[in-house]
Amino acid sequence: MVHVVVYDTDRERAAAVEAVLRFLEHEPHALHHPDALAAFVESGGEQPALVLVAANADERDWRVVVQTLEDTSPGLPFLFLTAEGERRIRPTDASGSCLGTLDLPLKQAQFSAALSQALAHNARNRQRSGRPGAGAPKLVGQSKAIRQISQMIGQVAQSEATVLILGESGTGKEVVARNIHLHSDRRDKPFVPINCGAIPPDLLESELFGHEKGAFTGAFTARQGRFELAQGGTIFLDEIGDMSLHMQVKLLRVLQERSFERVGSNKPIQADVRVLAATHRDLEERIRSGDFREDLFYRLNVFPVHVPALRERPGDIPVLVDELLRRIERDGRGSVRLTPAAVSALSRHHWPGNVRELANLMERLAILNPYGTVDVDALPPQFQEDGEWPAASGEADRDTIAGETEAAPLETVDWADGGIDLKSFLSDLETRLIRDALEASDGVVAQAAKLLSLRRTTLVEKLRKYNIQRAEA
Numbered sequence: 460m461v462h463v464v465v466y467d468t469d470r471e472r473a474a475a476v477e478a479v480l481r482f483l484e485h486e487p488h489a490l491h492h493p494d495a496l497a498a499f500v501e502s503g504g505e506q507p508a509l510v511l512v513a514a515n516a517d518e519r520d521w522r523v524v525v526q527t528l529e530d531t532s533p534g535l536p537f538l539f540l541t542a543e544g545e546r547r548i549r550p551t552d553a554s555g556s557c558l559g560t561l562d563l564p565l566k567q568a569q570f571s572a573a574l575s576q577a578l579a580h581n582a583r584n585r586q587r588s589g590r591p592g593a594g595a596p597k598l599v600g601q602s603k604a605i606r607q608i609s610q611m612i613g614q615v616a617q618s619e620a621t622v623l624i625l626g627e628s629g630t631g632k633e634v635v636a637r638n639i640h641l642h643s644d645r646r647d648k649p650f651v652p653i654n655c656g657a658i659p660p661d662l663l664e665s666e667l668f669g670h671e672k673g674a675f676t677g678a679f680t681a682r683q684g685r686f687e688l689a690q691g692g693t694i695f696l697d698e699i700g701d702m703s704l705h706m707q708v709k710l711l712r713v714l715q716e717r718s719f720e721r722v723g724s725n726k727p728i729q730a731d732v733r734v735l736a737a738t739h740r741d742l743e744e745r746i747r748s749g750d751f752r753e754d755l756f757y758r759l760n761v762f763p764v765h766v767p768a769l770r771e772r773p774g775d776i777p778v779l780v781d782e783l784l785r786r787i788e789r790d791g792r793g794s795v796r797l798t799p800a801a802v803s804a805l806s807r808h809h810w811p812g813n814v815r816e817l818a819n820l821m822e823r824l825a826i827l828n829p830y831g832t833v834d835v836d837a838l839p840p841q842f843q844e845d846g847e848w849p850a851a852s853g854e855a856d857r858d859t860i861a862g863e864t865e866a867a868p869l870e871t872v873d874w875a876d877g878g879i880d881l882k883s884f885l886s887d888l889e890t891r892l893i894r895d896a897l898e899a900s901d902g903v904v905a906q907a908a909k910l911l912s913l914r915r916t917t918l919v920e921k922l923r924k925y926n927i928q929r930a931e932a
Contacts, residue, residue, distance in 0.1 A: 461485050461486065461507075461508040461509070461574065461578070462486045462487075462488065462506070462507040462508060463480055463485050463487050463488070463507055463508065463509050463510070463511065463574075464487075464488045464490060464496065464499065464500075464507045464509070464510040464511065465477060465480070465487050465488065465489045465490070465511045466490050466491070466496055466510060466511065466512045466513060466524055467491065467511075467512075467513035467540065468491050468492075468513065469513065470489070470491060472513065472542075472563070473489040473491070473513070474489065475564065475565075476489075476511065476540065476563075476565050477489050479564075479565045479567070479570070480565075480570075483567060483570065483571070485574075488507065493523050493524055493527045496510075496524065496528070496531075497527050497530070497531045500528070500531045500532040500535065501531050501532075506532075506535075507535070508536075508574065508577055508578055508581060509537065509538070509574060509577040510528060510535060510536070510537035510538075511538055511539075511540050511561070512524050512525070512537050512538070512539050512540065513539070513540045514539045514540060514541045514545055514548050521539070521548070525537070533556075534556055534581075535556060536556045536557075536576075536577040536580045536581065536791075537556065537557060537558070538557070538558050538559055538560060538561050538577075539557070539559075539560045539561070540560075540561055540563050540565070541560050541561070541563065542562075542563040543562070543563075548560060556580065558573065558577060558580065558791070558793075559573070559793065559829040559830070560829065568796070568830075569830040569831075572788060572830050573794065573830055575789070575794065576788055576791045576793060576794060577791070579788065579789050579790055579791035580791040596634050596637065597634075597782065598612070598631065598634055598635065598638055599778055599779050599782045600772060600775035600778060600779065601774065601775060601778055602767075602772040602774050602775050604771070604772055605767075605772065605775060608764060608766065611762075611764055612635065612638050612639050612642060613642065615639060615762050615764075616638075616639050616640075616641075616642035616643045617643060618762075619733060620761045620762045621714070621733075621734045621735070621736070621758065621759055621761045621762070622639060622735045622761070622762045622763075622764060623699075623736050623737070623759045623760045623761070623762070623763045623764070624636060624735065624736070624737040624738075624763075624764045625737070625738065625739075625742075625763060625764070625766065626737075626739065626765060626766030626768070627739050627766075627768050627813055628739045628812070628813065628815070629769075629812045629813035629814055629815030629816060630766040630767065630768060630769065630813045630814060631813075631814050632697070632737040632739075632766055633652060633695065633697060633737070635737075635764060636650075636652070636695045636735045636737060637650060637695075639693075639735060640692070640693040640695075640733070640735070643693070643733065645691065645692045645693055645733055648689075648690075648691035648692030648693070649688060649689050649690075649691070649692035649693075650689075650692055650695065651685050651688050651689035651692065651693070651694045652694075652695040652697060653666060653667065653685050653694070653695070653696060653697065655696055655697065655698050655699055655701055655702045655706075656697075656698035656700075656702075657698070660703040660705065660706065663703070663706050664706060664709060664722055665678075665682070665684065665722050666684060666685060667684050667685050667686055667706075667709075667710075667719075668684040668687075668709075668713075668719045668721055668722060669681070669682050669683045669684030669687055669721040669722070670682055670684075670721050670722035670723050670724075671721050671722065671723035671724045672723075673723065674721070674722045674724075675722065675723070678722075678723070681721070684719075684721065686713070686719055686728075686730050686732055687728065689732045690731055690732060691731055691732075692732065692733070693732065693733040693734075693735060694732050694733070694734055694735070695735045695736075695737070696710075696734065696735070696736040696737070697736075697737050697738075698737070698738055698739070698740075699736040699737065699738045699759065700738035700739070700740030700742055700745060700751060701738075701740070704750070704751075704752065707751065707752045707755050708752070710755065711752065711754060711755045711758060713730055714755075714759075715758070717729065717730050717731075718730055734759075736759050742756050742760075743756075768810070768813055769810040769813040769814055769816075769817065770809050770810045773806045773807070776802065776805055776806045777802050777806070779814065779817060780797060780802055780805065780817070780821065783817065783818050783821040784796070784797075784821055784825070787821060787822060787825050792822065792825060793822075793825035793826060793830075794825060794829070794830050795824045795825040795828050795829070795830070795831060795832075795833055796832045796833065797824075797832070797833050798832060798833065798834045798835070800834060800835045801833050801834055801835050801837070801838060804835045804843065805817070805820075805838070805842060807916060807917075808841070808842050808916075809916060809919075820839075820842075824837075824838075886925070889925070890925045890927070892911065893907070893911070893918070893921060893922070893925065893927060894927065896910040896911050897927075904918055904922070
């Protein structure tokens with residue numbers, strides 16, 4: 460049970476909100492004047508977790524109420540209550556710790572989400588000077604690939620082997636690295652990440668190994684590098700494929716000799732560091748082009764872990780959506796819900812930005828639809844186009860297959876001899892129809908999709924499923 464202040468000059472409406480809060484087993488306090496609000500929060504009694512402010516304050520403008528909260532209890536979160544037909548007040552219109560607006564009549568799901576956000580806001584305020592939670596983000600998913608990665612993390616974490624994490628941008632390579640560190644014997648020591656592609660080549664050596672005072676222009680003091688900061692723990696070299704050849708040589712020496720020197724010094728420093736590396740590049744291709752050292756590749760590639768693209772595991776999208784929305788609520792950044800149809804639409808998207816793109820979308824939806832429910836029509840256009848599951852498309856698929864099946868020589872099947880493998884038969888039939896459609900459309904996928912009454916994205920997935928190459932098309 461939490462204490463919630465309801466500020467509304469309309470006593471009847473405040474009583475209705477109080478009734479809802481009591482039904483939800485919370486302790487409401489209805490107040491009707493700014494002075495009463497100030498007296499309540501300054502009384503030294505039970506501190507409210509949240510203040511609900513009616514946007515149609517009659518006696519004084521709601522800005523007076525907001526100012527009262529800022530003066531008496533800075534940081535206390537509040538939300539506006541707005542009835543149908545009233546102007547919605549945006550958080551940016553109000554100063555202080557405004558979390559958004561709730562609709563009247565008050566709905567249980569909306570309020571529960573808002574309360575979770577308020578409690579997270581209060582927890583952050585209490586711990587603002589403390590260290591954030593040290594746990595790594597969870598590796599979320601139920602697909603076979605994610606289960607295999609989780610098993611691999613458990614196997615390699617206890618060793619000192621160098622791990623090379625491969626995968627497209629946004630797939631969660633750093634999440635894998637953090638989980639390896641968290642499950643290792645070095646978990647109580649630092650985890651130090653560095654993006655090798657984001658630092659200019661002439662500065663990367665200093666960033667990694669540190670420098671002495673006067674080592675170069677601007678080096679006014681000595682500085683520790685990331686390897687020193689990670690002593691006893693783990694260093695994560697992200698985007699290792701973008702490292703210059705000059706730095707690759709220096710990194711190879713550190714991996715071989717387990718020691719390094721600061722820039723401007725000849726004193727070796729022992730490197731008691733576990734090395735994890737990641738890249739979205741094809742390192743073997745970069746070796747062939749002369750952009751990556753083969754000897755460094757084999758030093759790093761002791762234990763490779765491939766993180767699949769999100770489009771390769773669409774079954775994980777509903778689980779990821781739930782987890783991402785929980786994180787948004789837990790961090791006090793809002794709340795939103797998605798209908799099953801909307802989640803199904805997201806499962807059909809190609810996701811070039813992978814999990815990072817999905818996380819950004821969830822945050823955007825939480826901002827645009829605070830405490831609301833999002834259906835397919837509220838998704839951005841690109842997700843609607845790729846994501847709908849229209850009945851016409853499914854019916855077209857079934858009709859096409861059924862019609863072709865009727866024309867197939869089923870009379871040649873010897874039913875007395877065990878029949879046929881229907882699944883294999885239909886797969887072969889679908890593959891043949893797709894090849895025929897591609898041939899008829901000169902390999903143009905979009906045109907072939909029209910011939911098959913499919914969406915282009917659906918046909919692309921089928922090409923991948925049946926391993927029909929574009930060159931073959």
